[in-house]
């Protein structure tokens with residue numbers, strides 16, 4: 001059992017997963033961001049590997065990635081930063097990026113580095129299921145690295161079952177078929193979708209992502225899944241910040257609301 | 262046989278596939294499941310063929326360019342895709358895809374464009390079918406291909422600038438893909454080249470294959486033999502080349518020449534010569550050759566020609582080049598400009614800047630006096646006049 005599975009076992013509900021882009025706003029903010037997020041009460045942290053052409057991300061995350069690359073972020077540097085954090089923290093860490101990044105790094109070397117530096121799971125939205133199953137599943141399992149595949153309102157029940165079979169850790173539920181970008185509120189259609197998924201009796205817990213930005217959307221998401229992922233809204237807060245530590249604490253407080261969830 | 266056709270999973274050898282996020286999966290899967298059946302329907306074929314004939318003006322002539330032939334001391338035929346309605350080969354594909362989109366029940370069309378030829382061809386078929394049309398175009402390309410922007414607007418399309426990255430074709434493609442992710446139900450994405458996730462490369466190649474289908478009987482009429490010795494085509498994503506090669510790929514005595522844009526020079530750092538500068542990776546949902554850093558960041562390409570200013574090539578071409586079936590040649594901005602002027606003055610045909618790269622390849626390749634060479638004249642140069650005038 002790795003740290004992600006442990007988390008869901010210990011705390012099955014109201015999981016708050018925060019996404020940030022490695023190397024943004026400043027090249028060496030990774031350590032501060034992760035440690036302060038943990039202190040402020042995030043349960044799980046998703047580190048974005050900045051990418052030149054992030055097809056599954058919206059403009060906010062793309063901009064942060066472009067800025068991070070300009071700052072000089074590389075995968076090796078990100079791994080080093082993660083290694084430093086790992087010595088001080090036991091919070092589950094996920095890396096999110098694109099399959100091409102893993103391929104160019106050297107796919108197996110990349111996975112070994114993840115395991116070595118204490119990355120607990122990966123999200124690679126453009127890696128096809130069959131490629132994972134045929135080429136990488138055995139290595140992920142051997143190295144005890146989790147993987148979260150995405151589902152959307154358009155994903156068929158049959159395919160969701162397959163995704164559930166292959167995911168390890170949690171399933172990433174895209175709240176609407178829209179790119180990450182903090183849309184306001186949660187609609188009827190989305191609630192129908194959440195209910196449909198809950199009826200499927202999946203083995204993996206689910207986190208809802210895309211469009212979660214504040215206390216209201218977070219608590220709604222928590223009613224229908226094991227928790228939620230916040231990305232763009234957090235990046236926007238960092239962008240506007242002149243004191244990252246303060247911003248992180250304010251942001252998490254805002255999301256969780258007065259009542260501790 | 263058929264070793265250059267796509268396999269069941271969407272690969273050409275090791276290249277191709279569909280590396281798309283889940284948000285795109287249902288759309289791509291629907292296309293994959295249905296494109297061949299739809300394309301083989303009698304009613305589809307009739308509508309497609311009628312439009313190619315009466316609306317596009319096909320067959321496009323195969324013209325023996327006497328003065329160019331004399332100059333190069335060989336036999337050069339030009340496949341006149343420039344004479345198609347809207348002025349390039351791009352319309353062969355957009356006619357096919359709009360008919361397919363209608364059969365899929367889609368009501369909204371999106372496209373990316375570099376040179377604007379694909380954007381114009383898409384705006385054209387959308388006007389023809391009364392469908393909403395949104396074209397993404399890099400901000401830099403909007404400037405350098407202004408006449409095509411006006412044409413799209415005149416036909417009722419919305420042109421949306423892509424402001425990220427190098428603000429060219431790659432970025433316009435990213436924006437179009439994003440749009441599709443945001444509009445997964447009513448929208449069809451008409452990709453303009455043999456790029457993107459399977460089944461796009463195969464589907465677009467099939468729609469463009471009319472080029473080599475006609476070449477066969479036209480060459481037979483001209484020379485008594487349906488096979489040429491050499492086919493030359495420029496490669497941005499590779500759709501005009503795929504169309505010109507298609508029915509000859511398994512005939513290994515026909516040499517295939519793929520001409521890429523070297524920009525300021527292959528080693529200048531300002532280039533788009535993917536087969537030389539590229540390595541294996543994933544771009545726009547396809548495993549292919551692309552220009553990238555060792556960390557897998559896609560490198561912003563450069564070419565004076567907007568239609569060739571792309572850091573990848575279609576997976577079919579990656580396969581053809583890597584297996585040695587096709588030869589790649591790279592041509593600089595300067596060589597292409599010279600070739601555009603030369604062709605204009607020798608034959609009275611102003612080629613598109615993209616196509617001019619194919620003409621310039623005549624100075625680079627080996628050929629014999631009695632060879633039959635076909636240059637695919639993918640488009641006309643009206644859109645590039647502002648650029649040409651600067652070099653007059």
Ligand SMILES: Cc1ncc(COP(=O)(O)O)c(C=O)c1O
Pocket residue numbers: 349350375376377378379453454455495496497498499500501502567568569613615616639640641
């Ligand atoms: C006239 C012309 N030729 C060639 C191209 C390059 O595209 P492809 O390689 O798909 O034929 C373009 C693209 O805009 C074009 O307009």
